[in-house]
Amino acid sequence: MGELIRTYDWASTPLGPPASWPQTLKTSVRLMLGTHHPVFIWWGDDLIQFYNDAYRQTMGPERHPGALSQGGRECWAEIWHIVGPQIEYVMAGKGATWQGEQLVPVTRHGRREEMWWTYGYSPIDDGSRPSGVGGVLVLCNDVTYQRTDARLAETQRRLNAVLNNASVSIFLMDDRQQCVYMNAAAEKMTGYTLEEVQGRPLHDVIHHTRPDGSHFPLEECAIDRAFPEDNQMQGEEVFVHKDGSFYPVVFTASPIRDADANTIGTIIEVREISAEKKAQEHQRILINELNHRVKNTLATVQSLAAQSFRGISTEDQPSIKAFEERLFALARAHDVLTRENWEKAELGEILEEVLEPYRRLGSRIEINGSAIALPPGTALALAMAVHELATNAGKYGALSTPEGRVAITWRVTPGDPPHLALRWQERDGPLVTPPTRRGFGTRLIERMLANELSGEVDLAFEPTGVVCSVRAPLAGATFIQPKRAGKARLMTCGCQTTYCVC
Template sequence: MPQSRQPLQSSALAAASLATLRRGDQLFETERRLNAVLNNASVSIFLMDDRQHCVYMNRAAEQLTGFTLAEVLARDCPLHDIVHHTYPDGRPFPLAECAIDRAFPQNNHERGEEVFVHADGHFYPVGFTASPIRDDSANIIGTIIEVRDISEEKAAAERQRLLLNELNHRVKNTLATVQSIAAQTFRGLAEVGARTVFDARMAALSTAHNVLVADNWESASLRSVVTRALAPHLLAEVDVDRFRMDGPDARLHPKVAVTLSMALHELMTNAAKYGALSVPEGRVHVTWSLEPMADDRQRLDLLWEEQGGPEVAAPARKGFGSRLIERQLPLEFDGRAEIEYRVAGVVCRLEVPLTALGWMGQDVITGQTAP
């Protein structure tokens, strides 16, 4: 990625020694070293006094703000009124509303993001850390602020968001095309319900994709996956007590999230047509836990239980839903899946080792692997 910043250029004042609170030759070498460190740092550093006026800014701070230290000192006002005085929508930004300046009066360590105003008038986003400065008696005498320009990070995040939205849009178009092909394929066939089942499965897949898009396709909330997979049936029920869902939340790898969504959709559809949800007194319990594994991963243990429905008998042949659950989950994730057709109701147990988050090779690129 090309670098947008120019080489740092400092005024004479920014390169000058920091004013000391005590005078004496023993401080000279310490000051010289401190100035060398500050003026070669890539992060912008500001020192504020007890009036929240800037008394020092390093080279990076001058480059960031467009102001020289001489210009800032000449203004003789809080730094906020120089670089942080206006909201991006044009409204005045009072000093009292500034999170950065709360570090001094409230004796806080503040961290966050704000939008500064450059000397030429343009706005730019920054990440900041503001900490109080104490004297030998622990009295607060000022604030040190570290600031970095996050414009490129924000731009990269926005590009990623646009790409993900475009990806989601194209996936939805692909699913719509598949549904159109299915409509033509099923036209004239005797089994009218086949089209309905197919459309419902496409909708379940689309819902799983929506969960992932909400988190930039990096991961998905386990609780959200379960809730959204069951949502169409939950919304249709007057008696919400027919469902019980209980278990801790966790972050799921996108592949796990999609497959689990489809499995839950098949179980719920079967319960609504033939099982516990096909009669008013039926109940469905979905409970899960996270169990530690020997390789430091966790295993998702999920239990689906139906009660109060018609008597159950094992089907003569297994359909798509059963094959998806009993074959795909173990094959894809080295897990275990079992469906029991008990007389009192269907019971399904899933054991899914949770895949590490991130993309293949991420640990190598980001230096997370041990040397």
């Protein structure tokens, strides 16, 4: 910078040749060039600029060497709202200023950078000026890296605090699939410390063996495929504790990508589910016991009925058969609830089981509706009602002739709560004559559905076929994805609806 200043054509500037400069300016420039500390000078009304080699190293190619002799306002227009008032304060003869770790974002190497400076502005005397100040001497220090380091350290401290207080176990693996970090929860879960695992493939430490003692190859591990496949993986696995015991976990393994979208590692979130597995097993045992007792109860009722009806006349035998069929329909509905742990049963699946005796009729029965799971009480009530309708249709209605057909449809209407609109409709069967009195089956349908579902039931004996319409609130129901894979179909209809058991 000394060479540039000596050879510069100062005569072409408002400042004039160096021989005419005030002595205080010459002295200040000489001091500036003689130090390795970043120093800058603004001089005169135009704030003509000087700087040394130490300061030059903080400037990008956008300003050096053009900033030499340039006016300050023009050179630093992007930050003048920050430094301008401070310079004017000193130039007005009000004294020196000092700024500690001041954010002064500037453009360097083609992009805007957040730079932090600690600097002082000091007056350079000039008796010819009204304020007695001819320029500003700047002693400065770029503290961006120190501040960044401090911020990174604080961020790291906070991140460690978050990770080590997290209940889920967290592992980080680098691009070589070696573990570089595990939090406190991970150490507690695995029995290993970070020092014992760091720099080793995580699979080789806690995931190398199956519960049966066989080797678990790395290439079969879904967790480790997240990195090479650049895709998130989720599922259940079994880990090996440091003491040799096995424990089930659920995991999510996600690729870590840098700012340029390059995959540089994997973050793995793991939660041990031993307690959940035990609770599920305990619930399964309770459900099985409940189902066993329910079936025993139904069997006892059937036995009592058989003993009670022993010796009755032949004409009453159909009543006994109808009673037994109702018990069987109830048992089949209970089977569905048992498979669902007595939580909720899918309506379509309930209908499949209840209509099992009519499987031979094939496409003569259509079932269409939304995939929805119902609470146990609602499911059982609908099961018994559909059984009664099917029994009546088989004896007197559409299912009693080869041409007859039955359509069971339902939809869900929005609301709070939403409502179920279910419809049983018979057609192409014999001409229907309305009964002169309500039988047991009819009363069962109307009363049970109305009471259990807190809804409305309309049972109409139309000449073209029986129509039963049900409208009931769906508090406690859940919309679900149909479960159809690998299960035999009851009927066929060729429909394209959201849900169809065909």
